Amino acid sequence: MNAPVRFTDPALPRHDWTREEIEALFDLPFTELVFQAASVHRRWFDPTELQLSQLLSVKTGGCAENCGYCSQSAFFKTGLKAEKLMGLDEVLTAAKAAQDGGAQRFCMGAAWRDLKDRDLPRVAEMITGVKALGLETCVTLGMLKAEQAVALKDAGLDYYNHNLDTSPEYYDKVVTTRTYDDRLDTLQHVRDAGISTCCGGIVGMGESRADRASFLHQLATLPAHPDSLPVNALVPIAGTPLGDQVKRDGEIDPIEFVRTVAIARLVCPKSMVRLSAGRDDMSRETQALCFLAGANSIFIGGKLLTTPLPGQDEDSLLLKDLGMVPMGMGVSQVST
Numbered sequence: 001m002n003a004p005v006r007f008t009d010p011a012l013p014r015h016d017w018t019r020e021e022i023e024a025l026f027d028l029p030f031t032e033l034v035f036q037a038a039s040v041h042r043r044w045f046d047p048t049e050l051q052l053s054q055l056l057s058v059k060t061g062g063c064a065e066n067c068g069y070c071s072q073s074a075f076f077k078t079g080l081k082a083e084k085l086m087g088l089d090e091v092l093t094a095a096k097a098a099q100d101g102g103a104q105r106f107c108m109g110a111a112w113r114d115l116k117d118r119d120l121p122r123v124a125e126m127i128t129g130v131k132a133l134g135l136e137t138c139v140t141l142g143m144l145k146a147e148q149a150v151a152l153k154d155a156g157l158d159y160y161n162h163n164l165d166t167s168p169e170y171y172d173k174v175v176t177t178r179t180y181d182d183r184l185d186t187l188q189h190v191r192d193a194g195i196s197t198c199c200g201g202i203v204g205m206g207e208s209r210a211d212r213a214s215f216l217h218q219l220a221t222l223p224a225h226p227d228s229l230p231v232n233a234l235v236p237i238a239g240t241p242l243g244d245q246v247k248r249d250g251e252i253d254p255i256e257f258v259r260t261v262a263i264a265r266l267v268c269p270k271s272m273v274r275l276s277a278g279r280d281d282m283s284r285e286t287q288a289l290c291f292l293a294g295a296n297s298i299f300i301g302g303k304l305l306t307t308p309l310p311g312q313d314e315d316s317l318l319l320k321d322l323g324m325v326p327m328g329m330g331v332s333q334v335s336t
């Protein structure tokens, strides 16, 4: 018997995606895939608009996890100096500068395996202070307990970033000090507290296309699609297992990266798909293809947590040349 034909609107969010369907999207001709993704993108968003976020590492290095890509893991000799949790004034000064530079959301990252109760009041103060400036707030602090998520929400937290990073099948090639289920549990606590989720992963860690499909399948079948979905291209860090492996075996093909962005847009049609780490090494043309394929958010400000980004002048010129504007300032109409 033939497979049943679906007559549902392809722009409507679905939670019943199968891995096979997602693998079949990867097999589409590139132009067909990008056309489908661009069509879905403009059903929910103005395709000339980009959401602009800026990161600050408020606690750098010395992390107790062994994520094989990360400059901040205490397991690897990457030359990064570990630092203490930043003070409130320094954070607020950086947030104000980010806002003046055009950032709409300020994301504070800490190289922690999990949030310790003793650090919660200081992080809560940072969130409340950044929110008071009129910025959206986001933090990424490792694993959370349910009651900690509630406390962060009470402090004014809008988004919590916690990435699945890759497929469940490839996960133990990336990190062994925590499980996939640990990640899913924290995401559940974040949703239960009423905080929006920021959840994505990394492409180009030596994973297969089947892994990329399986990773996107995980995101597409979460109880709620991520509100923000960062797609990072691995920034190879010397001294980390995955950074060294990629330097030996070569980086991911930009066309395959764009395909991954396009499929993220198709399977999570209402998420902000963020072109995240690795943008500094991407050509303007690859970035433009990502925006065509449905990416509608970037990090700005010259630096991610420990690695570089394009500077403000370079990004302003890119947006000008592409005729793109910060989110909320577009002129075209969404067609729904």
Ligand code: SAM
Binding pocket: 069, 070, 071, 109, 110, 111, 112, 113, 140, 141, 142, 161, 162, 163, 165, 200, 201, 202, 232, 233, 234, 235, 236, 237, 277, 278, 305
């Ligand atoms: N410690 C917290 C955690 O792991 O959830 C927060 C910080 S961590 C640096 C945030 C995310 O950045 C990781 O989940 C990973 O997806 C991404 N990331 C870290 N290092 C990267 C690299 N070298 N290249 C690309 N993405 C990276």
Ligand code: DTB
Binding pocket: 055, 071, 107, 109, 140, 161, 163, 200, 201, 230, 231, 232, 235, 276, 277, 304, 305, 306, 307, 308
């Ligand atoms: C995400 O997915 N990418 C951002 C944010 N969430 C926290 C972090 C990227 C970090 C890249 C490596 C670095 O700068 O250390």
Ligand code: SF4
Binding pocket: 063, 064, 065, 066, 067, 070, 071, 072, 073, 074, 110, 111, 112, 113, 142
């Ligand atoms: Fe620690 Fe996060 Fe880096 Fe993993 S990705 S080593 S948890 S800072």
